[in-house]
Amino acid sequence: MSPTKEDYLKILFELGGRTEQVPNKEIANRLNISPPTVTEMMNSLVKSGWVAYTPYKGSKLTREGTEYAKKLIRKHRLWEVFLVKHLGFSINEVHTEAEMLEHATSTILADKLEHYLDYPAHCPHGGAISVEHMDAQEVRTLHLTEAEIGVPVRISRIVDDEKLLHYFKNHDLKIGDPVTVTDKDSGLDLLTLHHGTSNKEIQISQTVAQYLFVEHI
Amino acid sequence: MSPTKEDYLKILFELGGRTEQVPNKEIANRLNISPPTVTEMMNSLVKSGWVAYTPYKGSKLTREGTEYAKKLIRKHRLWEVFLVKHLGFSINEVHTEAEMLEHATSTILADKLEHYLDYPAHCPHGGAISVEHMDAQEVRTLHLTEAEIGVPVRISRIVDDEKLLHYFKNHDLKIGDPVTVTDKDSGLDLLTLHHGTSNKEIQISQTVAQYLFVEHI
DNA sequence: GTTTTTATTTAGGTTACCCTAAACTAATGA
DNA sequence: TCATTAGTTTAGGGTAACCTAAATAAAAAC
Structure with missing residues (x-):
């Protein structure tokens, strides 16, 4: 297995490829690679038994x-x-x-x-x-975007990506912090939180909030 | 720089490429790669300024x-x-x-x-x-093969290669051991040592002894 | 139910790193 | 010095992992 192929498997896992079919485009975006290259690679990963691939639908990881x-x-x-x-x-x-x-x-x-x-x-x-x-x-954990309004939760995990970590740091959010979602606005792609420790209102984009995981307190 | 190219530079260094021109064949042997591949790679390393290469003679590392x-x-x-x-x-x-x-x-x-x-x-x-x-x-150090007969020296370094390390372990030689070369037979490719700590006679091949370094005591 | 848009695939091309077979140089030795 | 041999290079080919442009399929919008 080459480092390149290992990266594909890992990204697939992170994008939910255990349970759902992940479309090529998502993989291409994450790895900064053109979609045709992803198609090609998926065919190769299918041949070695790591991936189940349905053309035009997406890829799922096999058990292996x-x-x-x-x-x-x-x-x-x-x-x-x-x-x-x-x-x-x-x-x-x-x-x-x-x-x-x-x-x-x-x-x-x-x-x-x-x-x-x-x-x-x-x-x-x-x-x-x-x-x-x-x-x-x-x-146990759920995406912050899935948390119900008004229900207090605790941040338990952040997907580790350089840009995301900076974003959350800039918004004073870290692991262990108690937060409560107070509003979701899909049109503006905004999510409003009440931050338990600082007692402040925090607004972050829903797109980015997908990468924050929380647990019920 | 790819891992592959890094390996070429390192091997070149280990084969004395700072001071002497290393023939392609030696590199090919060490890396288990065909000679034409080495030629090709050397040309590429010359282009990026890591190596000075004289066709049919060999390669030397540049300062960089x-x-x-x-x-x-x-x-x-x-x-x-x-x-x-x-x-x-x-x-x-x-x-x-x-x-x-x-x-x-x-x-x-x-x-x-x-x-x-x-x-x-x-x-x-x-x-x-x-x-x-x-x-x-x-x-400070010299190859064991260069040690004079009868002059006691101390093993200070072993080139770290899996097979070599096994060979030396099998012959009870390790870093810090005092040894004295008692005989060199180039025809039989043999080197006879007196081993200071165990007080035993040890015979190893001269080819392999090149990878043992010693210091004067 | 078309049409338009978006996503995916096919086709064809590039570079890095490997190979073998054949041609060529350089060193060795008769 | 000329022939043989050892080492190197050229020629031609392969696979992995990338690309762009064009063709095609699926989804969305009208």
Whole structure:
């Protein structure tokens, strides 16, 4: 498996490719790659058994593909913990570094690293590290956009993407913060929150809010 | 720079490409690649300024190429220290892991890692870590094959290659051991040593002895 | 139920990195 | 010095991963 193909599997996972068919365009957007290249790659991933692909519909991960993606994400998150806790990187810096390291990490190395880090439960962005917990976390958590108006929730995870992390930092939102959605305006793509700790009103775009995960308190 | 090209620079450095012209065949052998591929790659490395290449003669690193190679070797050795000291890998296992990690390591990451490891002087195979020490080490140390008969020396460095490390382990040779060359037979490709710590006679092939470095005691 | 728009695919092309077979240089040795 | 051999290069070819432009399919809008 090449780093390139690993990236496709991971993105597919992050876009919900375990349960739903992910359209080519979304993958193309995320990876900054042209749609024809995605089609080509999907055919190749189908041949090696990682992906089930329906032309004009989209791609889903096979069971093997899902397992592979989870292992990659585990490696990614383990490195993030190491980089933040031991090397002193800031949460916003680690994504790019971990993105490179994950492809250069054998299973043995990941296991030894996990032991060294004393089996952390979550990465600095709140994502579950153990392959078993990843699914459980998915069940418990919901997208901020899905939270009901007036129901208090707690931010439990942020999809780790450099730009997104900056956006949330600029809006004073971080993991563990209690928030309550007070208004949703789809036309303006706006979501209004009451921020529990600062007691302030915060407005963020719904598009971006999709990448914030919350849990019921 | 691709990992592939980085490997070419590193091998060139290890084969003495700072000072001498390294023939294509040696590179081809080391990387398990066909000679025409090496020619092609050298032309490409010349174009980007890393290598000076004389057709039919061989390749030398430019100053920039040498600097680049040293930085890679530094990253490699830093990871080896981490893998052995903190993750509990054995000396023989770390080479392959470090070989992958080095290409995925930014300068910032290497710097932070070095700080975390408390600025180690040598990798587990005895190789100098700081770019400045690498040259100094070269001046001080000599190939075991160059050691004079009867003059006691100490093993200071082993080129870290999986097969070589196994070979030396099988012959009970490790870093720090005092040895004295008692005989050299070029016809049989044999080198006979008196091993200071065990007080035994050890015979190893001269071909392999080229990868053992020693210092005068 | 057409038409228009959007998404996807096909076709054809590029670069990086690898290969083998054949041609050519350079070194060796009779 | 000329022939043989060892090493290198040229020629031609392959796959992976990207691209753009054009064709086609599906979804949305009228």
